[in-house]
Amino acid sequence: MDEGVSCESDIKDEMDQRRSSIDPINDRIGILREESVKKEVEISSERGELITEFYKNTDLKNKSIPVQRALAFKHLMEHVSTPVEDGQLIVGIRGTGVKEVPTYPEVCCHKEEDLEVLDSREKNPYDVEQDTRDVYRDSIIPFWKGETIRERIFEEMTKEWKEAYEAGVFTEFMEQRVPGHTSGGEKIFNTGLLDIKKRISNKKEELNSKEDIDKLEELKAMEIVADAMVLYAGRYADKLEKMAEKEKDREREEELRKMASICKKVPKNPPDTFWEALQHYWFIHVGITTESNPWDSFNPGRLDQHLYPFYEKEVDDGELDRYKAKELLQAFWLKFNNQPAPPKVGVTAQESNTYNDFAKINIGGVQKDGSDGVNEVSHLLLETLDEMRTLQPNTAVLISKKNVDRFLNKALKVVKPGFGEPPFFNHDEIIKILLRQRKSLKDARAGGVSGCVETGAFGKESYILTGYFNLPKVLEITLNNGIDPRTGNKIGLKTGEPSNFDSYEDLKEAFKKQLQYFIDIKQEGNDLIETIYHDELPVPFLSLWIEDCVTSAKDYNSGGARYNTQYIQIVGLGTITDSLSSLKYNIFDEERYNLGEVLSAIRSNFENDEKMRQMFLSRTPRYGNDDDYADDIAKDVFDTCIDMVEDYPTTPVRNASRRVYGLPTTVHVYFGSVCDATPDGRKAGKPLSEGISPVQGADRKGIGAVFRSIGKLDHVRSGGTLLNQKLSPDLVQDEETRRKLGKLMRSYFKMDSHHVQYNVVSADLLREAQDNPNEFSDLMVRVAGYSDYFVNLPEGLQEEIIERTEQNEF
């Protein structure tokens, strides 16, 4: 592929096209958007103080853990601030205001040094006021010392687990944030808290006060949190009425009264209108994310499906028009952007280095009965995404063969300005994944994706991600006979001196043994952590909304959901594939080098072996080029991981089946930093490949070849896989080329593939932004399963994105 010539004016055009695409529906939304985007993120100590105060001052003797947690939630809902953004139409916020982020000391209590790091770090800082530091030092830190989930997890893990964790073989999702990974289903939009309380009381009657004591305690906790949320909404109703009294603008006064009346009605009762539905959901979202700090916050799931009945009825009755509906959606959109991710530190900050809290809105796909699910709200959501372009929420466009090209082409047009959104998912394959996991057909069709690419049965499943798993590191340890070359510590199995491997098969077997060993360690740790959350941190408020927690009288963290799964996320498929391909091809097949030569080149970071490195980069079969030699290896590694993980019995508490995802967030940069040079020619410390994408720059035959390679994996056996592609802006400019891209994607989805997302950005623009970060603070790019501001990314990640192949042609 010839490199395009680019100049300053091209960069300017590209940036202008991005900026001019932002076009909120009216001034009110425009102002709210500005405030939301411009506000700097800060730590709010309020939640930390309230929860500390509660546990310090309340007599909790004789109270079960679920009831304790419920009373703590009640205390929060009674006392948290109830700010209203000027001109907003939806109320409720986690924290004390726009981008004022609460903390969760019962899970992970930040030390003074942590707060300092958060405040002063260059990328993604959280402003920490002196008052916050004071209250942390004087009250929060002393109280929680030794009592947090994080400390308990590290205490209980085995020596082997800790060694592997420290070496960067895997990460642990739950050491700072609690299990969540779930989305609202239909129930969330058609049920009020009074309905749920009625179900709770019916269930209580079925139970026996002696035998079912745990269940009764959980139900008691659920009742307390249901009331607490009604109380919180009531506080807003009062506040809005008072604001209305003082409001001088008649129109706004009217609006505030209307909002007050909505807050009196929902979430106590189910919503009847479009506006009520949005406010109803938002209260629940705030409740779930205030109760604890679940990964991926919470998600409204298939929002177009949920909202359409309200939209249709009101439009038919003449009560709502397209304009008002879109204004409400745009106001709702900003509520997500106002809630950045809770602050993360250490390895967790490195694996997910972003303000994005991963709330995801699904658009399109099929309905419960299998028919085309695209409706007018789907179009409104695409337009809202196109016009708003905020960091959050994330979206997912679900494409089924039932969806017409018009919808696909409209979504592809939204990709054009280059913000990396929306990503595209194969809904037909998602349904197959869920059916394979024995979900009912109806529940499978109502499912979608949350987080980055994670398939789930929305509203009915707890699908817990436990940590990233570094495949190239396992190969490195194998090539060093169980020793981590970076520390010299023996942390793995002695699988044999590599020089004794007579064939590629020997090497592969050793790798597989090593892999099994580390997966064993990870699984054992996962079981312990699941038990800790079951014992210590029930989430009765989240449990109200996920079927069948109420009817089984079991908490979400104890297996109350209808479906339970647990995931390990494999990382570096491209790097491990190209590394194995290189060893097989260059040593055993072509006999260009012997293993000793290659190992010594790797250990010296190819210092005197540039020719060898170039052979690995340019003249060795590599994944992503529709070359079966490499692709068969990718398939073998992918299948092996799934076979191994799925072979374990279900988990001890939640009875969850064990499964595999292929996504990285930002961990491929951290994982790369702990790996020496690899036999694919990658230098020491450089990022690994991300998701299941080919190694950056290794895919040289166009998108069609990448799709073919990726399409050879059996995606249906995973829970979701992530593919990044970077497109030259020319490829999405005109409609005809976009249509052809659409056909290419239809073909890709025919292969039962899961996902693809596009960065439409030139390397020149990215370089320019690196040099002048202040002028490009609004330059958003696709990272992994989310988009982020380019200048906020750590440098290693910036380079990694630049190095991804820019596809100039199909």
Place this chain on the structure above:
Amino acid sequence: MIEGKIFDIKQFAVHDGPGIRTTVFFKGCPLSCPWCHNPEGIYYEDDLFFYETKCIGCGSCLVVCPQDAVKEKNEVVTLDRDKCDLCGKCASECPTTALKMVGKKVTVEEVMKEIERSTVYHDTSDGGVTLSGGEPFQQFEFMRELIDRCKEKDIHVTVDTCGHVKPDKFDSIKGKIDLFLFDLKIIDDELHKEYTGVSNNDILDNLKSLLRESDNEVIIRFPVIPGITDTEENISSILDFLSSSKRVKEIDLLPYHDVKEKYNRLGKKYVVKRTKAPSRDKVEEIKRIFESEGYRVKEGG
């Protein structure tokens, strides 16, 4: 086993006919247009590409060259094309593919295997196979066999041709080709000879027979070469020529662009010296002229 010589198979082409296509580039062309943007397709013999920017100066090529054609000074490698006998030893040692042989003998089976990798794309997009080059008709038996095999599998076949082939051969095969991308450069025979090296008698005869006696779909490809093909006279001659038939609906303009770098890579002289790319206005003007005669006009094809 019939073998042919190709210099590339491009999967997922979107400008060589309808839908998403697999384009097979035949090596060797009877014409020698100086503006050719695929100069590696002109000669049937192998070529050696040298991408100077990819060279890391490792010197592997020096060691193996039997003709002493490679020189190195300060880690900069130079190639003496006069000494080089295209044996390809340097390319097989080069770790970065800076040196790369162009041209590969392949069987029909091998090509079919590559084509069928993309069946899902062809099916979904109503695409197919495009034979291009070079000039496919130069390797007539190989081409015919390939087309037969594609038709057995219901694959849509497009041929991108300069049209310079004996009319009896052309006629014997044209019925099997779904779409012709027919290059029409210069109507005046003297000028045609001057610039392409051959007379256009056969070209025009073949196009005539295609337009009058068959029902193939035909798209005309017109290279816009300033001062050579874009003259008022040539354009009006083309319109005259085409007016005899209603078969042609579309004309694709291929505006000239500088491909000097590609010629450097081949070590060939790029003789189009004073020519610049046609101006935007000029391309628009030509587009309007063709459109006013009722043709659908696309740029780039």
